[in-house]
Amino acid sequence: MNIINKIKGKVGSIVLERNLKSRKRPVIYNNFNSSSTIGFIFDAENKENYTAAKEFMNYVEERGIKVNGLAFVYKSDLIGYFPYKKGVDYFGLDKQNWYGKPIDDGIDEFIERPFDILIDISLSKIYPVEYIFALSKAKFKICNNSAKAQYADFVLNLSRADDLGLFIEQIKHYLETIETK
Numbered sequence: 001m002n003i004i005n006k007i008k009g010k011v012g013s014i015v016l017e018r019n020l021k022s023r024k025r026p027v028i029y030n031n032f033n034s035s036s037t038i039g040f041i042f043d044a045e046n047k048e049n050y051t052a053a054k055e056f057m058n059y060v061e062e063r064g065i066k067v068n069g070l071a072f073v074y075k076s077d078l079i080g081y082f083p084y085k086k087g088v089d090y091f092g093l094d095k096q097n098w099y100g101k102p103i104d105d106g107i108d109e110f111i112e113r114p115f116d117i118l119i120d121i122s123l124s125k126i127y128p129v130e131y132i133f134a135l136s137k138a139k140f141k142i143c144n145n146s147a148k149a150q151y152a153d154f155v156l157n158l159s160r161a162d163d164l165g166l167f168i169e170q171i172k173h174y175l176e177t178i179e180t181k
Contacts, residue, residue: 008099008100009100009127012099012100012101012127015099015101016130016131016134016135019135020151023135025114025137025139027153028139028140028180029153029154029178029180030116030140030180031175031177031179031180032063032065032175032176035065035116035117036116037065037067037113037116038060038065038066038067038068038119039067039068039069039113039117040067040069040070040121041069041070041072041120041129041132041133042121042122043121043123043124043129044071044073044090045124049122050071052164052165053121054085056121056172057069057087057088059172066087067087068088068089068110068113068115069088070090070091071088071090072090072091072092072122072129074092074093091106100127100131102128107132110132110136111137112137113136113137113138114138114139115137115138117138117141117142118133118136118138118140118141119142119143119171120141120148121164121171123162130147130148130151133148133151133152134148134151141153142155142171143155143156144167145157145158145161156174
């Protein structure tokens with residue numbers, strides 16, 4: 001990592017922390033039975049990740065829950081290669097400012113939605129995804145044990161941290177069994 005990228009990363013962290021100080025959100029533990037809306041953030045860097053996320057969103061929709069997805073792609077011109085999925089928006093590295101903050105009205109809208117649950121199923125470290133996850137007004141946030149864990153309400157720590165299928169199965173398990181008040 002060169003010095004310029006280190007500076008960008010440091011500035012991004014400072015800006016994110018400053019923005020978080022002014023954000024307040026209620027934390028309400030939800031499960032599949034108590035949720036009417038679930039947001040998904042995922043990395044669509046390859047077809048396998050996209051397919052796993054799409055199948056998970058279909059699973060949730062079959063339960064009668066409204067879903068919205070936000071998929072990260074490295075270049076916006078790759079979006080055309082993904083099959084259309086209702087409720088899924090895409091963003092890429094070309095829609096960010098100089099230190100990595102995503103710049104798009106759709107992203108701002110996604111951050112402001114008070115989802116009952118927000119699930120981050122991206123397993124890689126991507127600053128724009130971290131920024132969106134951290135600032136989201138979702139009532140209950142779920143992610144893996146990564147840099148985003150400090151912003152989550154429920155963190156899954158798996159022995160195979162890069163196994164997306166296992167991660168999704170564990171999320172399903174906990175959201176089916178967790179009791180809410």
